[in-house]
Amino acid sequence: xxxxxxxxxxxxxxxxEAVNARxxxxxxxxxxxxxxxxxxxxxxxxxxxxxxxxxxxxAIDFFTRTGHMCDxxxxxxxxxxxxxxxxxxxxxxNSRRPKGATENTVMGPFHIEGAPEYEMGANITLQGKGxxxxxxxxxxxxxxxxxxxxxxxxxxxxxxxxxxxxxxDIQPLHNNRGVFRTGADGAYHFCGQKPVSYPIPDDGPVxxxxxxxxxxxxxxxxxxxxxxxxxFDRVVTHTFVDDDPYLTSDAVFGVKESLIAQFEPVExxxxxxxxxxxxxxxxx
Amino acid sequence: xxxxxxxxxxxxxxxxEAVNARxxxxxxxxxxxxxxxxxxxxxxxxxxxxxxxxxxxxAIDFFTRTGHMCDxxxxxxxxxxxxxxxxxxxxxxNSRRPKGATENTVMGPFHIEGAPEYEMGANITLQGKGxxxxxxxxxxxxxxxxxxxxxxxxxxxxxxxxxxxxxxDIQPLHNNRGVFRTGADGAYHFCGQKPVSYPIPDDGPVxxxxxxxxxxxxxxxxxxxxxxxxxFDRVVTHTFVDDDPYLTSDAVFGVKESLIAQFEPVExxxxxxxxxxxxxxxxx
Numbered sequence: 001x002x003x004x005x006x007x008x009x010x011x012x013x014x015x016x017e018a019v020n021a022r023x024x025x026x027x028x029x030x031x032x033x034x035x036x037x038x039x040x041x042x043x044x045x046x047x048x049x050x051x052x053x054x055x056x057x058x059a060i061d062f063f064t065r066t067g068h069m070c071d072x073x074x075x076x077x078x079x080x081x082x083x084x085x086x087x088x089x090x091x092x093x094n095s096r097r098p099k100g101a102t103e104n105t106v107m108g109p110f111h112i113e114g115a116p117e118y119e120m121g122a123n124i125t126l127q128g129k130g131x132x133x134x135x136x137x138x139x140x141x142x143x144x145x146x147x148x149x150x151x152x153x154x155x156x157x158x159x160x161x162x163x164x165x166x167x168x169d170i171q172p173l174h175n176n177r178g179v180f181r182t183g184a185d186g187a188y189h190f191c192g193q194k195p196v197s198y199p200i201p202d203d204g205p206v207x208x209x210x211x212x213x214x215x216x217x218x219x220x221x222x223x224x225x226x227x228x229x230x231x232f233d234r235v236v237t238h239t240f241v242d243d244d245p246y247l248t249s250d251a252v253f254g255v256k257e258s259l260i261a262q263f264e265p266v267e268x269x270x271x272x273x274x275x276x277x278x279x280x281x282x283x284x
Numbered sequence: 285x286x287x288x289x290x291x292x293x294x295x296x297x298x299x300x301e302a303v304n305a306r307x308x309x310x311x312x313x314x315x316x317x318x319x320x321x322x323x324x325x326x327x328x329x330x331x332x333x334x335x336x337x338x339x340x341x342x343a344i345d346f347f348t349r350t351g352h353m354c355d356x357x358x359x360x361x362x363x364x365x366x367x368x369x370x371x372x373x374x375x376x377x378n379s380r381r382p383k384g385a386t387e388n389t390v391m392g393p394f395h396i397e398g399a400p401e402y403e404m405g406a407n408i409t410l411q412g413k414g415x416x417x418x419x420x421x422x423x424x425x426x427x428x429x430x431x432x433x434x435x436x437x438x439x440x441x442x443x444x445x446x447x448x449x450x451x452x453d454i455q456p457l458h459n460n461r462g463v464f465r466t467g468a469d470g471a472y473h474f475c476g477q478k479p480v481s482y483p484i485p486d487d488g489p490v491x492x493x494x495x496x497x498x499x500x501x502x503x504x505x506x507x508x509x510x511x512x513x514x515x516f517d518r519v520v521t522h523t524f525v526d527d528d529p530y531l532t533s534d535a536v537f538g539v540k541e542s543l544i545a546q547f548e549p550v551e552x553x554x555x556x557x558x559x560x561x562x563x564x565x566x567x568x
Contacts, residue, residue: 253294
């Protein structure tokens, strides 16, 4: 029998039931599932730490300032999601793969469609002064067979830690971006820059929160890859520079151990570094 | 022994540990307690319903629009807190009282300091066409003894469901507001209007969410009271009109069963209705 007093009127003990009983029978079942779980966990959190009225005021102010920081160039709520591990968690839940397949990580805000497609071996750095690097490896299926015709879409920052779209007056469009397609051997190789670490935008409420948590805003140096092929799950990922000091403290928790790649100095080579990484795709 | 791989690198299973291990030793202990619990419950929710990438996008957009709706006149995040029962939960946690003491409910956004102090019996309605009502009762301690010198600060909407501050060009300031002080008998009585139900602002993202949940935006008719006296806990509360159709579906979950008051029609009286309610204060 339903205890009507727990759902008709608000009580501290019956707060979850009071709120969730209000949802209409006719509402979207998935929205109901999500909101019911959200209310349950939100109330459990609030009760567990016994949020004070002053803390609630601070939270309202924090969310309001976060909203006011958002415009067409800045997404402070995504940054907030990133620094509490939520963006990575959603990515992980939606890209589960068997052991051995290359793991996903977050896309980030700097990918653009329509980067130039180059012949294998091309240099994607249109303007650069940083350390040069050859990226090399293969695209394989889970049994180790090469995948022909895989599309490799890559992008990175420049030697100062900025992507081309962040510096439209300084960097040419498509600097350090390119698309490649594998041949029968599944292999890829191209030249670019050795990525460098950079801070996420930290001049807003999220940066203030990071400061209060005693955390820095930096992401370890990484090369972005989207690897796709017909019949396989698309992999959106980075490779991380193996000697980066921020590998275990990425502000957005993007690092997975399997994505750390060696960046080896090259003696008398075309580039100063070489980084080898094989991508293993899971069937779709 | 600490499993470093669970805290150095992000995994779906170890997501909470990865995020919470990052907090600095030196941070504020209360902030650490709150954030640790928040991350735990946020991740548990996300895993329980397996939020999709599209749903995450919707959530980012919803919070962004909610933020953009906030200005000096409108606080959409407070409305959001209200409709998921969070405002009432924080109020409940911070105003626990023994059985028999008058319960709190939310303050709401329409209280103002400095309402006129009247002689007992005065009419607080400066301009009104609605049903008139006498409010009457006593302020008592938990043993039932009258409290002398208690301050009673009251405010209500008008017959159209608006507070004076919402209609500065239509209603005189302090319409349906007043402050009274009890004498030795602890009694109070004054005249005003029988409150009417009204909707919370529902032309923004929170109103859209209410629509998707199949909920209406209305609050049942209520009279606001702040009752305070030296040596006692201040009570911030409403009395609710007993025949209101929204009593069991208040959009902000403000109704507690003990706060429902009778509003009785009066034959040939000074007012059309009379509502009697005793306030019982708990020692500070």
